[in-house]
Amino acid sequence: MNEILVIVGLAALGALFAGLLAAPAVTLLRRRPVVLSMFAVAALAVAAMAAGTIAVAVEMFLSPHDFQVVLIVVAVSGGASLGAALLFGRRIAAGSRELAVAARAVGSEAGFVAPADPPIAELAALATALEETGARLRAAQERERALDASRRDLVAWISHDLRTPLAGLRAMAEALEDGVVTEPGRYHTRIRAEVERLSDMVDDLFELSRIQAGSLELTLARISVYDLVDDAIATARPLAEQRGVRLRDGGIARLPVRVDGQGITRVLGNLLVNAIRATPADGTVAVSAHRDGDRVVLAVDDTCGGIPEQDLPRLFDTGWRDGQARTPASGPAAEGDLGARQRRLGDTGAGLGLAIVRGIVEAHAGRVSVRNTGVGCRFELTLPAVGAERVPGGPGPAAPDHRRR
Numbered sequence: 001m002n003e004i005l006v007i008v009g010l011a012a013l014g015a016l017f018a019g020l021l022a023a024p025a026v027t028l029l030r031r032r033p034v035v036l037s038m039f040a041v042a043a044l045a046v047a048a049m050a051a052g053t054i055a056v057a058v059e060m061f062l063s064p065h066d067f068q069v070v071l072i073v074v075a076v077s078g079g080a081s082l083g084a085a086l087l088f089g090r091r092i093a094a095g096s097r098e099l100a101v102a103a104r105a106v107g108s109e110a111g112f113v114a115p116a117d118p119p120i121a122e123l124a125a126l127a128t129a130l131e132e133t134g135a136r137l138r139a140a141q142e143r144e145r146a147l148d149a150s151r152r153d154l155v156a157w158i159s160h161d162l163r164t165p166l167a168g169l170r171a172m173a174e175a176l177e178d179g180v181v182t183e184p185g186r187y188h189t190r191i192r193a194e195v196e197r198l199s200d201m202v203d204d205l206f207e208l209s210r211i212q213a214g215s216l217e218l219t220l221a222r223i224s225v226y227d228l229v230d231d232a233i234a235t236a237r238p239l240a241e242q243r244g245v246r247l248r249d250g251g252i253a254r255l256p257v258r259v260d261g262q263g264i265t266r267v268l269g270n271l272l273v274n275a276i277r278a279t280p281a282d283g284t285v286a287v288s289a290h291r292d293g294d295r296v297v298l299a300v301d302d303t304c305g306g307i308p309e310q311d312l313p314r315l316f317d318t319g320w321r322d323g324q325a326r327t328p329a330s331g332p333a334a335e336g337d338l339g340a341r342q343r344r345l346g347d348t349g350a351g352l353g354l355a356i357v358r359g360i361v362e363a364h365a366g367r368v369s370v371r372n373t374g375v376g377c378r379f380e381l382t383l384p385a386v387g388a389e390r391v392p393g394g395p396g397p398a399a400p401d402h403r404r405r
Contacts, residue, residue, distance in 0.1 A: 035089035042085030046078035095119040106134045150318045165194045204352045211359030218260040225289045226254045232268035244281035250288030256386040263360045270353045271379045275302035298381040306372040318355040
């Protein structure tokens with residue numbers, strides 16, 4: 001037993017001595033190639049093993065022949081270990097270089113392509129992380145390009161929408177200055193209506209900018225869905241009567257939601273105005289509300305005949321309008337007070353209404369979608385529900401909650 005303890009002690013002392021001699025190499029090899037680091041680690045292990053073995057062999061008073069055999073075995077095994085460490089280190093270094101070259105493509109048009117066979121699990125995990133990062137970066141670049149294109153289109157459309165009423169205002173102002181107008185009061189009314197429309201359009205632009213900047217302020221309060229729908233229908237009903245469109249209750253449950261009442265009323269009003277203006281005379285626009293799990297779903301159904309399937313994904317894009325836009329630009333002068341009501345619901349005809357709708361809904365942690373139903377379209381607005389109980393109507397007793405979204 002004592003002999004074994006002596007052998008263990010001698011081996012430990014030899015390994016410690018070799019380790020102390022190799023300690024400075026740890027500092028010298030910082031930020032050095034991985035091949036050198038792995039070779040140094042293997043050399044330290046071989047030196048520690050050799051030192052311990054030689055110390056034990058000397059203590060055991062081996063014959064010269066046996067001692068020579070021990071040295072040969074130590075030398076061969078050490079050389080094999082160093083060679084294996086060198087080869088494996090070179091393989092890891094090659095894999096690292098391949099990954100570094102591939103990583104330079106992150107964010108480029110070609111995109112990151114991970115090396116086929118990383119030599120170690122850590123490099124494989126790093127390659128996977130870079131691949132996921134590259135995918136997120138490509139998605140962000142796509143969104144940025146789409147946003148830039150949308151902004152350019154918006155500037156072009158807004159410029160056109162501003163130019164037309166401004167030209168009319170200029171013509172009417174010149175006619176008034178020249179004294180060739182027989183009914184100045186009518187011109188004054190039209191000028192005021194166009195100015196209000198332009199002002200509302202600018203307000204929409206500011207609203208959209210707040211939404212896109214994440215600085216939209218919401219005043220949250222507990223409100224019945226029934227009251228929200230009732231307010232929106234009351235404002236949109238004159239337009240429906242003018243166009244011969246029937247407004248129908250599709251089943252509106254008195255469900256509670258915690259929302260910004262003004263914002264959601266604007267959302268519903270915009271959807272109603274769009275549906276009424278797209279529905280032909282004798283058509284029907286129905287509003288419904290029901291609970292679906294922990295969500296409240298409000299829906300506006302019309303009989304407009306549907307929207308081309310290829311246009312559905314773009315319907316809520318900023319400034320988007322097709323040739324038969326559901327939010328057409330129409331002069332408010334022809335509609336008088338009715339046009340002012342529509343503008344208060346968010347319908348300025350600048351192609352911003354549905355983008356604002358989506359922004360307001362998403363600020364409430366909800367979502368808005370559209371699909372064709374065969375005879376028309378169905379816009380669905382989904383909001384988080386508040387409890388399972390029903391609300392008899394009107395805001396609840398809770399104090400308003402002012403939030404910035």
